[in-house]
Amino acid sequence: MNPAIRVRGLEVAFGARKVMDGLDLDLMRGEVLGFVGASGAGKSVLTRTILGLNPKRAGVIEADGRDLDKLTPAERSRVERGWGVLFQQGALFSSLTVRQNVEAPMREHLDISPGLRTELAMLKLRLVGLPPDAGVKFPSELSGGMIKRAALARALALDPGVLFLDEPTSGLDPISAAEFDELIATLQATLGLTVFMVTHDLDSLYAICDRVAVLGRGKVIAIGTIPELLQSEEPWIQDYFHGKRGAGRAAPQAGSMLVRAKSSPL
Amino acid sequence: MTRAPSVKLIVEQDAARLAFAGEWTLDAGARLEAESARALQSLEGRPATLDLSALDGLDTAGAWILSRMLADIEASGLSASFEGARPEHATLLREARYRESDPTEIAPHGPASLLADMGESVWLAGRDVLSSLDFIGRIVAVAAKSLVRPRRWRLTSTVYHLEQMGLRGAPLILMINFFVGAIVAQQGIVQLARFGASSLTVDLVAILTLRELGVMLTAIMVAGRSGSAITAELGAMNMREELDALRVMALDPLEALVLPRLTALVIALPLLTFLGDLAALTGGMVIAWGFGDVSPHQFWAELQYPVSVTRFLSGIAKAPFMALAIGVIASLEGFAVQGSAESLGRRVTASVVKSIFTVILLDGAFAMFYAAVRF
Numbered sequence: 283m284n285p286a287i288r289v290r291g292l293e294v295a296f297g298a299r300k301v302m303d304g305l306d307l308d309l310m311r312g313e314v315l316g317f318v319g320a321s322g323a324g325k326s327v328l329t330r331t332i333l334g335l336n337p338k339r340a341g342v343i344e345a346d347g348r349d350l351d352k353l354t355p356a357e358r359s360r361v362e363r364g365w366g367v368l369f370q371q372g373a374l375f376s377s378l379t380v381r382q383n384v385e386a387p388m389r390e391h392l393d394i395s396p397g398l399r400t401e402l403a404m405l406k407l408r409l410v411g412l413p414p415d416a417g418v419k420f421p422s423e424l425s426g427g428m429i430k431r432a433a434l435a436r437a438l439a440l441d442p443g444v445l446f447l448d449e450p451t452s453g454l455d456p457i458s459a460a461e462f463d464e465l466i467a468t469l470q471a472t473l474g475l476t477v478f479m480v481t482h483d484l485d486s487l488y489a490i491c492d493r494v495a496v497l498g499r500g501k502v503i504a505i506g507t508i509p510e511l512l513q514s515e516e517p518w519i520q521d522y523f524h525g526k527r528g529a530g531r532a533a534p535q536a537g538s539m540l541v542r543a544k545s546s547p548l
Numbered sequence: 549m550t551r552a553p554s555v556k557l558i559v560e561q562d563a564a565r566l567a568f569a570g571e572w573t574l575d576a577g578a579r580l581e582a583e584s585a586r587a588l589q590s591l592e593g594r595p596a597t598l599d600l601s602a603l604d605g606l607d608t609a610g611a612w613i614l615s616r617m618l619a620d621i622e623a624s625g626l627s628a629s630f631e632g633a634r635p636e637h638a639t640l641l642r643e644a645r646y647r648e649s650d651p652t653e654i655a656p657h658g659p660a661s662l663l664a665d666m667g668e669s670v671w672l673a674g675r676d677v678l679s680s681l682d683f684i685g686r687i688v689a690v691a692a693k694s695l696v697r698p699r700r701w702r703l704t705s706t707v708y709h710l711e712q713m714g715l716r717g718a719p720l721i722l723m724i725n726f727f728v729g730a731i732v733a734q735q736g737i738v739q740l741a742r743f744g745a746s747s748l749t750v751d752l753v754a755i756l757t758l759r760e761l762g763v764m765l766t767a768i769m770v771a772g773r774s775g776s777a778i779t780a781e782l783g784a785m786n787m788r789e790e791l792d793a794l795r796v797m798a799l800d801p802l803e804a805l806v807l808p809r810l811t812a813l814v815i816a817l818p819l820l821t822f823l824g825d826l827a828a829l830t831g832g833m834v835i836a837w838g839f840g841d842v843s844p845h846q847f848w849a850e851l852q853y854p855v856s857v858t859r860f861l862s863g864i865a866k867a868p869f870m871a872l873a874i875g876v877i878a879s880l881e882g883f884a885v886q887g888s889a890e891s892l893g894r895r896v897t898a899s900v901v902k903s904i905f906t907v908i909l910l911d912g913a914f915a916m917f918y919a920a921v922r923f
Binding site: 375392406 | 890
């Protein structure tokens, strides 16, 4: 089976500065892949490059085994319809209400009646745990946590197969962040999503990620389950998981958290 | 190849079985709704079992529609149930099950709301005037404070805005005024020829430019070019809490942001007006030469009479007032921007429209004033 996303020999540069230098990455179908790396290492650049928002200098990006560069615009648009993206700041359209935001991608891409579209938008809001009256609010009237949830509802609007999350729990308090992790785990299990998650939140990594990839020097320097990464000799990975903020967590505990989060009800 | 969603009715004695097949996903679009509506009709009041064992694919939309069918059958007092759903489909059916929802709607607009809108805009216009006065008062207070302690004056910022508004605006102002001067001269030559008074064209161009057109056109261009920039800058800063950041640093946005821009505008607009006057006269001269056989030398000689210091001053004296009006309106609109991109757009539009309107109003007021004092 082809991986959902396959990146080979990716090179991205801004002027003379190389951000990606021969990066390889496989995102397997149905997995939650956490993506970590030092600030400024290019995690967001990689996400944006896969999404086609940044130009690349060399390399191949495949979705379902099909080279994105070789697709016609129509085929490419179909592939992109199967992707949902949660931007770091939410990127909700500020002049539309939350419900209209969720309806926006459906309005553009689907041939369904307005009534059903509204119902589905309300369903998506319910799935991400927003109260029905949030639908008529404007993004500027929402709290940070609600913006993330609303943006997640919009990312799920077209029932994507692959979900890209850019720091989904940043800016949330630990309780909301844990709830959000649970939400993603539940949705992932329910909808059978493949999730690519850029994050700095160690708790998220332990709670919901099947595998974790570490970005450094323009490459993926390590990829595997957390216990595997903990064995790594790489100093940055050692510091990351065993540093002040990583200490106190152990692999067995991580395993039990994983099970708990995945089986928790919505 | 994906199969289109379909449903087949199988009647067994007094009960019915609906056999679902194909991909019940969003890709099918309107077919989902059509198929489910058709199936519901074909039941004709029989209790039903919804057989999902041959279903190829299901997503939240499909699950929603299937569970809505179930709810619809049950609502008519008949029994209904799912059968043969795969585990992952069962999860979806549970999580995305149909629930009555009445999305709260925003009240529709009627004739009454149109009246309310009109009343509100009249009231808002009155408040605009009041808040402008309040704003001017605060600006004067801040400016006075800066005069007492000149070190607080933001010289770098003022010079920067002077460059943006003045120097970089100059080519545009020169070009516009040049063309308008040329057009006035051309029309003067053609229209005045009927009275045999083409020689007065030079007077026409000079007086019109110096007294009215030069300053008004320049002010309108500056309102469109720099006023909109001020509103957009302050508005974007307001959206991103940059103004709040200034306030918590105990800095007054008026002093840090508005005063340098206003000062730059008040200096730049008279300078630009002067350039505009020159450009308009040059435009008139070029047309008079090419179109009216008036040599530049002759034009220059005839220009001596209508061009006087008082006439020049009568025009340029309006510039600082117009600059002040543009700056105050632009800043006020910038501070009024709320969270959305739409609000920013609306405020920038309002800023330009109100500035231009006020510039023309001021010009009229000056005309009346000059007439009253016989200037």
